[in-house]
Amino acid sequence: MRNLVFIIFMAGFCSVVSAQSDDWGYNMMKAVELLNDSDDAGALEYVEKQIGEDPKDADAYMLRAQIYIYREKFGNALADLNKAIKYSAKDDYFQEYSKYWWRASIYSELDEDSKAVNDLTAAYKFAKKAGSDECNDILSSRAQIWYEINDYDSAEADYRLMLENDETDQRAMIGLVRNAIAEGRYEDAVKIADECEKYDDTYEEIYRFRMQAYDRMGESDRAIDDAIRYFETSDDPSSDLIEPILKKHLSYALAKVKGKIAEGEDIRSWRMLKTSIHEYAYDYAEAAKEYDSIEKDYGASATFCVYRSICWNELGMTDKAVADITRAMELSDSEDAYFLSMRADYFREGGIYDRAIEDLTRVIELVPDDGYPYYLRGWCHELSGDDEKAMEDYNTGIDLDKSYPYIYLMRGEMRLKYGEKELAEEDFEEVVKKDTVAEAGSCRQYALFFLGKDEEALEWMEKIICSDPEDKGVYYDKACLLARMGRLQESVEALRTALVKGYRSFAHIEHDDDMDPVRDMPEFKALISEYGTAVEMPEEYGTGDEEKSTTEIQMKKMYSGVYEVDCDVNGLPLKFILDTGASSVSISSVEATFMLKNNYLKEKDIKGKNYYSTASGEIREGTIINLREVRIGDAVLRNIEASVTHSQQAPLLLGQSVLERFGVVTIDNINSKLVIRQ
Numbered sequence: 001m002r003n004l005v006f007i008i009f010m011a012g013f014c015s016v017v018s019a020q021s022d023d024w025g026y027n028m029m030k031a032v033e034l035l036n037d038s039d040d041a042g043a044l045e046y047v048e049k050q051i052g053e054d055p056k057d058a059d060a061y062m063l064r065a066q067i068y069i070y071r072e073k074f075g076n077a078l079a080d081l082n083k084a085i086k087y088s089a090k091d092d093y094f095q096e097y098s099k100y101w102w103r104a105s106i107y108s109e110l111d112e113d114s115k116a117v118n119d120l121t122a123a124y125k126f127a128k129k130a131g132s133d134e135c136n137d138i139l140s141s142r143a144q145i146w147y148e149i150n151d152y153d154s155a156e157a158d159y160r161l162m163l164e165n166d167e168t169d170q171r172a173m174i175g176l177v178r179n180a181i182a183e184g185r186y187e188d189a190v191k192i193a194d195e196c197e198k199y200d201d202t203y204e205e206i207y208r209f210r211m212q213a214y215d216r217m218g219e220s221d222r223a224i225d226d227a228i229r230y231f232e233t234s235d236d237p238s239s240d241l242i243e244p245i246l247k248k249h250l251s252y253a254l255a256k257v258k259g260k261i262a263e264g265e266d267i268r269s270w271r272m273l274k275t276s277i278h279e280y281a282y283d284y285a286e287a288a289k290e291y292d293s294i295e296k297d298y299g300a301s302a303t304f305c306v307y308r309s310i311c312w313n314e315l316g317m318t319d320k321a322v323a324d325i326t327r328a329m330e331l332s333d334s335e336d337a338y339f340l341s342m343r344a345d346y347f348r349e350g351g352i353y354d355r356a357i358e359d360l361t362r363v364i365e366l367v368p369d370d371g372y373p374y375y376l377r378g379w380c381h382e383l384s385g386d387d388e389k390a391m392e393d394y395n396t397g398i399d400l401d402k403s404y405p406y407i408y409l410m411r412g413e414m415r416l417k418y419g420e421k422e423l424a425e426e427d428f429e430e431v432v433k434k435d436t437v438a439e440a441g442s443c444r445q446y447a448l449f450f451l452g453k454d455e456e457a458l459e460w461m462e463k464i465i466c467s468d469p470e471d472k473g474v475y476y477d478k479a480c481l482l483a484r485m486g487r488l489q490e491s492v493e494a495l496r497t498a499l500v501k502g503y504r505s506f507a508h509i510e511h512d513d514d515m516d517p518v519r520d521m522p523e524f525k526a527l528i529s530e531y532g533t534a535v536e537m538p539e540e541y542g543t544g545d546e547e548k549s550t551t552e553i554q555m556k557k558m559y560s561g562v563y564e565v566d567c568d569v570n571g572l573p574l575k576f577i578l579d580t581g582a583s584s585v586s587i588s589s590v591e592a593t594f595m596l597k598n599n600y601l602k603e604k605d606i607k608g609k610n611y612y613s614t615a616s617g618e619i620r621e622g623t624i625i626n627l628r629e630v631r632i633g634d635a636v637l638r639n640i641e642a643s644v645t646h647s648q649q650a651p652l653l654l655g656q657s658v659l660e661r662f663g664v665v666t667i668d669n670i671n672s673k674l675v676i677r678q
Contacts, residue, residue, distance in 0.1 A: 019590060024059070024093070025050070031063060040067050054086040062094045065102060078106045085475045097126035101138055113145055116525050136162045140171050170196050174205040181213050189213040204233040211245055220248035228256050231273060232266075244281060247470065250281045268298060275307075282472060282502030284311040302328040309342070316504040318350030319636070337366040341373060348376070351507040351628060353384040354571075371401030383511060385602045387414060405435035409443045412450065438463035440471050445481055448564070450502060454485055472501035480514035492523045499531040510626070511604060553633040553674040563667075565654060565674060568631035570600045576654040578667075578674065585627070585642040586653045592625060592644040601625060607641070635676045 024032075027050035034043040044067050050060045061084040068077035081103040088096055104119035120142040127135045131280070139158045146155035154180035156179050162172035173196035180189035182469050193210040196203065227245040231237045233586035245254040254277050260270045271294050278287035291308040309324035325343045329336060340359045346355035360377035367373070378393030394411040397404070412427030431447035438444075448457035461481055465474050475498035495518075506528065509515055518524045555563040555578065563578040572595060576585075595601040607624040623644040630637045666675040 022360055025054070025590060028060065028063065035063075035067070040070055043067060050633075058084045058087040058089060058092050059094055060088070062099065062102070069102075069106070074106050075110050078103065078110075081106065095126070095130055097123040097130060097132060097134075097138070100126065101141070104141065108141075108145065113149055116145055116362075117142060128200050136165055136169055139165075140175070143175055147175070147178065147182075150182075152183055155179055155554045160471070161305060167200050170199055170203050170205070173199075174203075174209060177206075177209045177213070181209060181216065186213045186215075186217045190217075202233050204235075204237075207233060208241060211241075215245055215248065220245075220254055224249060224253050224256060228260070231269075239276065242514070243276075246277060249279050250277060253277055259264070259480070270292070279311070282314070284314040284502070284504075287311045288315075300327075300331060302332040305331060306339070306342070309346070313346050313349065314502070316506045318346055318352070318507060321346040322350075335362070335366070337363045337370075337373075340366070341376070344373075344376060344380075348380055348383070349508045351383075351511045351626070353380045353628075356380045357384070368394065369400055371397040371399075371404060371407065375404065375407040375410065378407075382410070382414065383604070388416075390414065396526050403434065405431045405447075406443050408434070409447055412447070416450065439467045440474050441466065445477070446484070449481060449484055457481060457485075470501065472498050472503040474507075475501060476503050479518075480512070483514055483517045486517065488518050488521060489523075491518050492521060492527065495524070496527055499527060504531070551633040551635045552677045553635075553676070557672050563672065565632060567654070568629075570595065570628050572598075572600045574652060576652045578654050584641055585655055586645055587625075587642050588652065589644055591652060592623070632674070632676065 022208075027046045031043040031046040031050070034046065044064065047060055047064045047067065050057055051064070054060065062082040063329065065077040065080035065084065068074070081099060084094070085099050085103070088099060090212070100123035104116045104123060107113075107116035107119060117132035120138055124135060124138045124142070127138055139162045143155045143158035143162075146152070146158065149189045156176060159172040159175040159179070162169050162175075168173075173192055177189045177192045177196070180186070180192065190210060190213050193206050208287040209229035211223045211230060214220075214223035214226060218234050221258075227242050231242060257270055257274045257277060261267055261274065271290065275287050275290040275294070278284070278290060288308050288311040291304050291311070305328035309321045312318075312320035312324060322343055325339055325346065329339045329343075332339070340363045341678065344356040344359035344363065347353070347359065353491065357377055357380050360373045360380065363373040364377070374393045374397030378390045378397060381387075381393060383389035391411070392413055394407055394414065397407045398411065399409075408427040408430040412424045412431070413420075415424035415427060428447040428450045431453070432444055435444040435447070438460060442460070445457040445460045445464070448454075448460060458481070460540040461478050462472075465471075465478065468474065475494050479498060480492045482488075482494055495515075498510050509528070515524075547657050553565060555565050557563055558577075565576050565578050567574050567576050574591065580660045592601065596603075596606075605626045605628065607626055625642050625644055627640040627642050630640050667673075668675055
């Protein structure tokens with residue numbers, strides 16, 4: 001819908017009609033009564049009955065046009081408005097100017113700008129003659145069209161005419177401000193906005209546009225002052241407008257918001273904005289703390305849980321992200337496809353592909369005609385090694401939605417993998433054709449690379465970065481592109497930039513085959529080691545006043561004095577020996593081979609080699625694998641590194657690398673229980 005502002009006034013006209021048109025007949029009054037009761041179908045029957053009895057009743061055509069507009073049947077509405085104008089009479093309830101004004105709104109919806117302007121010109125002429133107080137409303141509608149087609153001179157003329165009619169009309173003043181900004185006359189824009197502020201300093205549009213003028217002038221702090229004022233005066237402030245302004249000087253913005261909180265009015269809104277500023281600064285740990293605090297004071301809500309889950313995910317804390325988005329679904333008491341898709345994406349980024357696939361399968365059941373969940377599920381199938389199912393999902397996703405470039409890219413890569421070069425290139429060309437905006441989320445650069453156009457790919461990547469130089473994700477994308485190109489040192493440097501700016505999806509890095517060319521580089525390993533443990537959260541983090549969960553697991557004491565513990569690894573029940581003296585987790589080659597053959601381990605879970613010493617001091621070679629999920633009772637850990645010993649008799653050992661991640665672990669020797677407090 002393009003210009004509904006033109007027809008908003010129609011929403012409440014029925015109550016006026018019922019109060020002022022007692023001379024209407026039964027059919028029309030009954031139609032109005034039904035419209036007031038939101039029964040447009042019943043109203044339509046009576047209006048059509050009236051038209052059948054009097055085919056030249058202009059008011060009846062106007063009333064039916066209103067019903068058609070409500071139903072967004074603009075062709076039908078236009079036909080009725082044409083008849084209303086044709087059969088117009090002096091004693092009509094709807095005056096002449098309103099008929100042209102309504103028709104102009106339809107033409108505007110249909111992008112017939114010249115016809116809309118002509119009708120608004122006629123409407124203004126009739127309204128002026130009738131002495132209507134809606135003259136400036138009509139001029140404002142016409143000025144809006146001039147502005148949208150970049151005819152700023154004509155728009156300015158209409159705004160000036162509005163001020164001649166009413167020198168206090170703030171809409172006209174702000175229209176002039178907006179024109180000045182569009183033409184690069186920022187100082188003029190500020191001056192006009194200053195004058196407008198004198199008439200009514202609670203008019204939000206003053207600050208909405210003046211902050212943009214200050215921003216273009218490079219006066220960031222003044223722009224932030226107006227952004228704060230806009231947030232304060234608007235009933236529904238746009239974060240898309242505020243965010244780029246506040247980002248120009250985040251410490252100043254934060255200080256201003258803290259000042260508003262100290263004033264003690266509308267504290268909740270200001271605290272939410274404070275949290276947003278932490279997110280703008282990529283300080284997700286502090287943002288999560290703020291959400292905890294707000295929830296403690298105002299109660300739990302699905303909204304808080306969703307926002308906080310995003311923070312946890314940005315910090316690479318998959319378990320917490322999943323817990324919060326699950327809690328959001330519980331609080332909203334609905335199985336929402338959007339929430340399920342978010343949770344699936346958290347699982348994917350955390351390398352928990354089976355759970356992601358499970359959620360996405362449910363999403364597809366809920367919205368079977370949406371191509372996106374097929375794309376995402378296909379990606380998860382591919383990451384888990386099931387290319388056949390991945391291709392099925394990519395094909396279905398494209399059948400349902402041919403507008404999404406990424407799914408063509410994924411299918412193209414898979415086709416290339418299986419030697420279908422021509423088909424793959426067709427998919428990459430589709431990506432280039434569809435992906436034409438250089439911004440975060442673009443994948444055109446990868447398609448260009450696969451088409452052998454490396455320089456074009458790099459140029460596009462730089463354009464994406466320039467669109468938002470503070471977006472950490474675009475630097476990770478650059479690292480991936482450079483790694484694919486074999487420019488390994490540059491790839492590591494781009495990854496460093498991403499990590500410095502706050503990128504923390506380490507599970508994704510671990511499973512992303514784009515990173516394979518640099519994975520064994522010392523510089524890459526140093527980066528992961530440096531930033532992989534950089535996030536520290538205070539003890540009180542979590543979801544408000546939640547109590548820590550306690551899990552008790554019955555153990556079996558062996559003759560040797562050690563304990564045997566029942567575990568579940570990637571869905572396979574196993575028994576581990578609890579060894580507090582061991583530093584890591586180890587598993588025998590027999591168990592590892594069984595898991596691999598029976599799909600409990602994927603090829604991607606095999607990470608490389610390591611060396612260990614035996615009790616006799618002998619050095620032996622082992623294999624490192626990733627255990628995607630380890631369950632002990634109700635306690636769950638994900639992505640555990642384990643060593644595969646090449647001795648078939650070696651026991652399965654559960655060492656400190658797992659125990660320390662559970663939190664507080666107590667061994668109850670009397671009752672042979674393992675107590676885990678998380």
